[in-house]
Amino acid sequence: MTSKILLGLTLVTSLAAAPLAAQTAPAPAAAAAATGARYGDFGVDLTARDTAVKPGDDFWTYANGQWDKTTPIAADRQTAGPAVVLSDTAELQVRRILEDASSDPAAIGPSAPQIGALYASFMDQAAIERAAIAPLKPYFAKIDAARDRAQLQQLFATVGYASPVEIGQLPDPSDPTRYVAGWSQGELGMGGRDYYLLPGAKYDAYRAAYRGYVEQVLTLAGIGDAAARAGRIIALETAMAKVHWSPVEQRDLTKMLKPMTVAQRRALAPQFDFAAMERTAGYGDQPVLIMSTDTALTALGTIFAATPVGTWQDWMKFRFASAQAAVLPKAFDDASFAFYGKTLADQPEQRARWKRGVALVNGAMGEAVGKVYVARFYPPESEAQMAELIKNLRGAYRERIAGNDWMDAATKQAALAKLAAFEPRTGHPATYVDYASLKVVSGDPLGNNLRAAEFAHRLDLSRFPKPVDRSLWEMTPQTVNAYYNPLVNQITFPAAILQPPFFDPKADAAVNYGAIGAVIGHEMGHGFDDQGSQFAASGKFENWWTPATREAFTKRTGVLVGQFDQYEPIPGVKVKGALTLGENIGDLGGIEAAYSAYQRYQAEHGKAPVIDGLTGDQRFFLAYAQAWRTKVREGAQRARLLTDPHSPAFYRVNGIVRNVDAWYAAFGVKPGDALYLAPKDRVKIW
16 A cells, blocks of 8 residues: 555656756856856866767767766666765765764754664664564564455555555645545566566566565565465566556556546456445545556456465565565565665665665655754755746746747647746745654664554545645655656755755856756746646646647657657667656756746846856756766666656757757757757757
């Protein structure tokens, strides 16, 4: 059971590398003399470039080639890049907060005992080893007690237990001032469905390793006949994978956001007693719910009825122990990392225990930690500096929407109304979650995990009958990322991303507009991408486009799909243009709007000077490319290509700038250059 249904509607920047920096833009004279920027003299790391490469042939490598050659991926990381640097900084800052919770609780506040006990219990590996598998036994006993399908479904709807179908809540797409609950297909143990279904030796090896992992976890948990049970679990998950909707199919919101009555839900999958599970989950009797991935729910009902209860019990035990491996004896933890880290993601080393402890506390009590984090590490003036950039980006989008040649007047008017209604949020929430009722028990890390999950679920339920609280945040202040939520029409930039190396008030204006400007534009652009454009200014899921304008939009976006379908980061694994379309629209619209915003800045302050032989426009595009200087291990990259709606960073640079006229002019890109596209073939949306 989960309360994270339909999080695909929250459009996250996904900072495998983090395209962020910000500033109050200096006047040109100040920019020319700027010193003290984190990168180079003015914000661009000129030593990172490979100037032997023509910008028009490979702009990412021109901007980042030397960095790429000399920068390793840390052994405990799947990626390298600016976001990792910033994440490491935030991690160390949060570690100090967690340690202070025990040594200096007065400096932390009323949550200090909980934070300290949560972290200390996770870090006490000796106690975890002494407990052995005893902490698993009460939860396994509940699974053993579920001897029929009705009892199984009660566990499916209970926090902490895996389920083939999952329930949660979200703002009602038909009326986003209130919450609605909904069902969707559950998660698979190996991750995306393609790992179970794709042919080839590579995927055969993944499947063999997963089978071995399932058998190992069952054996460690004291479950006999592990090999046979593992075989049945793999067969069950493979059957589920075959009926799951693909990530591309889940982007079709008309099919995903299907409201259904009680009778319709019962007819959809009569094998599931949805009403009983809804009551168990705390949602009571709801006349209408959203039923996502509806054909998968139907097929999963058939699979549920055809699979023996004992196999479901084995599956739930495996999934439970696997999910809690980090708070079980080291053998569980090592097995989990060996499969998910080494085998699937090619990560050589497990992250240090304290780093994973930081992540655990951030997940369980993130806003309590975030409140202290903001007080210690987030300068208030950052919000004013961000406000200027957002204002300029909003103005740039207003000009570009009003001036485009493919939207008719009625749709333009609605688009401008949506733009005006955008709510930008920076730094931290206005109010923080109160964790006073969360029970944290020293020496019970597994129980703490489950109680934290139950607390989060109960917190959601406490809001369910009430109007949607627009002040809520879906990321903590210490999260290095950003997002757009179309159901409330908000863009959000947490504090952790608004600091060096990305948030640099000493950087040149061109650099900051090319970096954070492009990301602010990206998040705004999600309001007008292929998914976000289906939500009105209020967040309501409705069509506000005329048929002719939608047709023109689809024609342009179809060309973008075709471009990205050609890119092949790993031999035999291409970018999925349809899956990454929304993010690619965000990137393209973001850089175009940021460039326009930069021109607005120059109109007010004067034309940018040449610095170190680079024009303002060249610095703008270099900053954009260096914000995406990212390296990813092959296994991690493969996983992203199968399921992630974001294109690899290399193509978020090269695949985007080749559609931007100003980039051609800035670097003299000509026919014959590898990235050159004829003007008629360049995609123009915003």
